[in-house]
Amino acid sequence: MNYFPDEVIEHVFDFVTSHKDRNAISLVCKSWYKIERYSRQRVFIGNCYATNPERLLRRFPCLKSLTLKGKPHFADFNLVPHEWGGFVQPWIEALARSRVGLEELRLKRMVVTDESLELLSRSFVNFKSLVLVSCEGFTTDGLASIAANCRHLRDLDLQENEIEDHRGQWLSCFPDTCTTLVTLNFACLEGETNLVALERLVARSPNLKSLKLNRAVPLDALARLMACAPQIVDLGVGSYENDPDSESYLKLKAAIKKCTSLRSLSGFLEAAPHCLSAFHPICHNLTSLNLSYAAEIHGSHLIKLIQHCKKLQRLWILDSIGDKGLEVVASTCKELQELRVFPSDLLGGGNTAVTEEGLVAISAGCPKLHSILYFCQQMTNAALVTVAKNCPNFIRFRLCILEPNKPDHVTSQPLDEGFGAIVKACKSLRRLSLSGLLTDQVFLYIGMYANQLEMLSIAFAGDTDKGMLYVLNGCKKMKKLEIRDSPFGDTALLADVSKYETMRSLWMSSCEVTLSGCKRLAEKAPWLNVEIINESDNNRMEQNGHEGRQKVDKLYLYRTVVGTRMDAPPFVWIL
Amino acid sequence: MAKEGLGLEITELRLGLPGDNYSESKKKKRVLSDMMTSSSVDTEDENGVVSSVEDNSSPVMKSQAVGWPPVCSYRRKKNNEELASKAIGYVKVSMDGLPYLRKVDLGSSNSYDNLATVLEDLFGCLGLGVANEGKKCEYIIIYEDKDRDWMLVGDVPWQMFKESCKRLRIVKRSDATGFGLS
Numbered sequence: 001m002n003y004f005p006d007e008v009i010e011h012v013f014d015f016v017t018s019h020k021d022r023n024a025i026s027l028v029c030k031s032w033y034k035i036e037r038y039s040r041q042r043v044f045i046g047n048c049y050a051t052n053p054e055r056l057l058r059r060f061p062c063l064k065s066l067t068l069k070g071k072p073h074f075a076d077f078n079l080v081p082h083e084w085g086g087f088v089q090p091w092i093e094a095l096a097r098s099r100v101g102l103e104e105l106r107l108k109r110m111v112v113t114d115e116s117l118e119l120l121s122r123s124f125v126n127f128k129s130l131v132l133v134s135c136e137g138f139t140t141d142g143l144a145s146i147a148a149n150c151r152h153l154r155d156l157d158l159q160e161n162e163i164e165d166h167r168g169q170w171l172s173c174f175p176d177t178c179t180t181l182v183t184l185n186f187a188c189l190e191g192e193t194n195l196v197a198l199e200r201l202v203a204r205s206p207n208l209k210s211l212k213l214n215r216a217v218p219l220d221a222l223a224r225l226m227a228c229a230p231q232i233v234d235l236g237v238g239s240y241e242n243d244p245d246s247e248s249y250l251k252l253k254a255a256i257k258k259c260t261s262l263r264s265l266s267g268f269l270e271a272a273p274h275c276l277s278a279f280h281p282i283c284h285n286l287t288s289l290n291l292s293y294a295a296e297i298h299g300s301h302l303i304k305l306i307q308h309c310k311k312l313q314r315l316w317i318l319d320s321i322g323d324k325g326l327e328v329v330a331s332t333c334k335e336l337q338e339l340r341v342f343p344s345d346l347l348g349g350g351n352t353a354v355t356e357e358g359l360v361a362i363s364a365g366c367p368k369l370h371s372i373l374y375f376c377q378q379m380t381n382a383a384l385v386t387v388a389k390n391c392p393n394f395i396r397f398r399l400c401i402l403e404p405n406k407p408d409h410v411t412s413q414p415l416d417e418g419f420g421a422i423v424k425a426c427k428s429l430r431r432l433s434l435s436g437l438l439t440d441q442v443f444l445y446i447g448m449y450a451n452q453l454e455m456l457s458i459a460f461a462g463d464t465d466k467g468m469l470y471v472l473n474g475c476k477k478m479k480k481l482e483i484r485d486s487p488f489g490d491t492a493l494l495a496d497v498s499k500y501e502t503m504r505s506l507w508m509s510s511c512e513v514t515l516s517g518c519k520r521l522a523e524k525a526p527w528l529n530v531e532i533i534n535e536s537d538n539n540r541m542e543q544n545g546h547e548g549r550q551k552v553d554k555l556y557l558y559r560t561v562v563g564t565r566m567d568a569p570p571f572v573w574i575l
Numbered sequence: 576m577a578k579e580g581l582g583l584e585i586t587e588l589r590l591g592l593p594g595d596n597y598s599e600s601k602k603k604k605r606v607l608s609d610m611m612t613s614s615s616v617d618t619e620d621e622n623g624v625v626s627s628v629e630d631n632s633s634p635v636m637k638s639q640a641v642g643w644p645p646v647c648s649y650r651r652k653k654n655n656e657e658l659a660s661k662a663i664g665y666v667k668v669s670m671d672g673l674p675y676l677r678k679v680d681l682g683s684s685n686s687y688d689n690l691a692t693v694l695e696d697l698f699g700c701l702g703l704g705v706a707n708e709g710k711k712c713e714y715i716i717i718y719e720d721k722d723r724d725w726m727l728v729g730d731v732p733w734q735m736f737k738e739s740c741k742r743l744r745i746v747k748r749s750d751a752t753g754f755g756l757s
Contacts (some may be wrong), residue, residue: 036653074642076645076648077641077642077643077644077645077646077647077648077650078641078642134647134649160647160649160650161649162649181739192674192675193674195674216674216675217674218674218675218676220674221674239675239676241667241676264709270667270676292650293650293653295654295657340647342650343644343646343654344654345654345658346644346646346655346658375644375646400644400645402638402644404643433645457645459643459645484642485640527727556653568623
């Protein structure tokens with residue numbers, strides 16, 4: 001390869017797209033590092049505090065697409081206070097100053113303000129694609145700037161964000177000349193939507209492939225929208241309430257029949273389930289179905305819909321589907337690759353919705369299954385052993401038994417053997433979430449067998465530091481380890497400090513680590529940011545004479561090349 | 576997700592466990608009590624009915640673990656909203672010509688007049704009347720009952736209406752044929 005001119009090598013590199021591969025290429029030699037960095041267009045930063053905008057721009061001056069992730073995963077479950085950090089503003093400011101030709105920005109768990117969005121919309125002439133997932137801090141005014149100023153906007157994809165809805169006219173801020181939209185997802189907006197502006201926008205967007213509506217878009221509007229966008233591939237239905245005899249419903253049925261490219265369906269945020277039959281004619285084309293927000297769709301209407309979906313690859317559903325419903329999925333959806341079953345009742349209603357039987361049925365019926373997220377009431381080791389036998393190809397296995405510490409409900413044993421069977425059989429397992437009653441034994445199995453494991457979530461599990469040590473010593477590819485309410489302490493934390501350089505981050509909350517343990521860690525590893533999040537006790541921790549032995553409520557540590565961050569709030573103490 | 580057949584106390588949004596498969600919880604008491612913050616819990620609800628969870632604090636405390644079950648906060652919010660409106664009394668109301676739905680708490684109304692006033696406020700529509708009383712208003716209120724039939728609001732006794740009403744609709748008098756109005 002070194003006998004070729006740089007342009008040829010660069011051309012070859014163009015075919016290498018995955019971040020992992022490009023990172024690997026850049027390590028081969030200085031010459032390749034140089035060629036690679038000038039030709040890199042898409043950069044992924046899994047922890048926005050691991051580096052900073054200046055270093056990013058120095059290394060990749062020709063950057064076109066940036067993906068940034070902010071808060072740790074457990075922030076999703078309210079374990080991280082809102083003001084912790086993850087601000088995108090400094091990144092956008094730096095990118096704007098450098099005049100880099102940014103076209104795409106994808107953010108997850110970051111704080112985004114209207115000011116950031118306005119700056120973004122004005123700074124990059126070719127800006128095309130904005131994807132915000134689980135972000136917060138902005139309002140529909142920020143969306144209005146994006147709509148108004150981004151002349152070539154292709155994607156505006158808002159997924160599960162907390163957006164303050166000013167019920168303004170952001171949709172009408174798209175100029176009449178904007179005809180380039182491919183993705184428009186505003187399902188997470190709460191307020192009323194300007195339907196006229198929406199319909200006109202959709203009508204002038206011939207390339208629109210993905211449209212996800214919020215609950216303020218009623219059925220008659222849906223009918224009109226689908227009629228002028230029959231090329232739609234991915235549809236999120238807003239409100240789906242109507243009289244099945246009405247004219248709107250008839251129009252909708254006719255429009256749906258023409259949507260022969262439709263492959264993905266979601267939404268039904270408010271639904272009259274007896275109207276679902278309108279979608280039956282296109283169900284045989286569907287590869288993705290997300291009804292996890294459609295609490296009103298269950299029972300026979302849901303089953304009938306699923307029975308039409310023979311090509312389904314991805315299904316997100318509520319546990320109200322029940323074990324029987326999952327058996328129907330198992331016998332119908334032979335192409336199923338990913339399944340997520342969410343709890344419909346978070347207050348522990350005790351309605352035994354899905355159990356180990358549903359999981360076993362799915363594993364038996366769907367040979368291509370590789371990713372599962374399953375919230376259930378109960379589990380057994382026997383079931384997990386069967387699942388492992390049926391599906392040795394799991395890449396992601398996340399099981400959440402709703403009641404913490406619940407043992408095998410038949411034998412009353414811990415679930416160590418069941419999860420052990422999973423990690424032993426699934427040699428490609430990259431992500432694992434544990435639940436139920438678990439001892440150190442399960443971690444022994446994980447350390448021994450889970451060679452490809454990159455992300456592990458532990459809650460209410462284990463007996464001693466040995467558990468955590470098995471994982472740290474055994475899982476060579478571990479990137480993200482998050483632990484809550486488990487009895488792991490300083491011994492495990494400090495056993496091998498250099499391990500953390502190979503990982504993106506470690507989260508430990510309500511465990512046994514002490515302040516002095518964390519301080520020792522910070523001393524030994526200056527290339528780590530060791531953050532203590534202690535909302536109430538920060539000051540007390542310092543002054544108290546016995547402070548060393550005091551347990552740390554929340555510990556978040558991550559490798560970084562730029563040292564302590566400057567934007568931490570007072571309750572975050574960076575050692 | 577509908578909780579048919581359960582008593583009224585189930586609609587109270589307490590952090591309690593009404594289910595009865597928690598006898599194993601006794602074993603886990605010692606583990607959980609370390610983690611939970613509150614120390615004692617009343618096992619009787621307001622109506623003096625002892626909840627089915629016999630042993631003490633741990634089952635209730637489980638639900639109080641922050642961020643458990645691990646459902647993302649966006650989804651959790653949607654779930655809570657859904658549950659809140661499923662509590663007895665909340666029905667959806669739509670008005671012809673308006674592209675959005677509202678929800679009204681029937682449980683907090685005590686009469687048809689009261690309901691009419693609430694709806695007037697909600698939709699900014701004056702003079703909404705019930706049955707034949709609102710002769711002057713161009714809109715009337717109809718409701719969908721348990722059998723999925725659309726009926727005129729006001730024909731049956733209030734309590735009976737409250738129990739059978741699944742949904743409300745405000746329609747133009749001129750569009751509403753078949754309800755026996757002049």
